[in-house]
Amino acid sequence: DAGITQSPRHKVTETGTPVTLRCHQTENHRYMYWYRQDPGHGLRLIHYSYGVKDTDKGEVSDGYSVSRSKTEDFLLTLESATSSQTSVYFCAISGTAQETQYFGPGTRLLVL
Amino acid sequence: QKEVEQDPGPLSVPEGAIVSLNCTYSNSAFQYFMWYRQYSRKGPELLMYTYSSGNKEDGRFTAQVDKSSKYISLFIRDSQPSDSATYLCAMSEGNTGFQKLVFGTGTRLLVSP
Secondary structure (H helix, E strand, C coil): CCCEEEECCEEEECCCCCEEEEEEECCCCCEEEEEEEECCCEEEEEEEEEECCEEEECCCCCCEEEEEEECCEEEEEECCCCHHHCEEEEEEEECCCCCCCEECCCEEEEEC | CCCEEECCCCEEEECCCCEEEEEEECCCCCCEEEEEEECCCCCCEEEEEEECCEEEEECCEEEEEECCCCEEEEEECCCCHHHCEEEEEEEECCCCCCCCCEECCCEEEEEEC
């Protein structure tokens, strides 16, 4: 998985609780991305980062925030989890904007 | 209508068969085309990456892009049970500040021994 780890790998939480997912890379890549994967929708971009403290929204960013204080870590936070955020979350990295993206192993999140 | 359409399958073939996986798209600005393979409960892994039209071959895998028809294909020769996975196509315009990938929903392939 291209030097990418995600934690936790599985999480069950209750509606209304905050949740933080972590993506850690050892490739020193500049770009990092958070996607969610749902049946019938494929992979959809939530947020991305193009450098430390530089982030921007993707296609499905409502209800999510991100932070990147170090090159190697990109955090995704669900401020108040809802059942519609039950999904599999993937982190991806790329060295430049034009390079393709390499994906982590994923985090399965269940919001009850 | 989705920007990228992909038949979800499953596509079932016997070992040794030639497999053809396809995606159609509507955005004529797409220039970069990728195929990812995703095993169950794993992250997508990059298989093929092509720019613009034409063919690209890598071992048993061949990627084809026909921009005039807005159609891309992945061919797998001499398919193996280990090829059983979901195959995702992805594409981008490539002219934005970052590579905004648009994914198909994936085709599930089952190769039986």
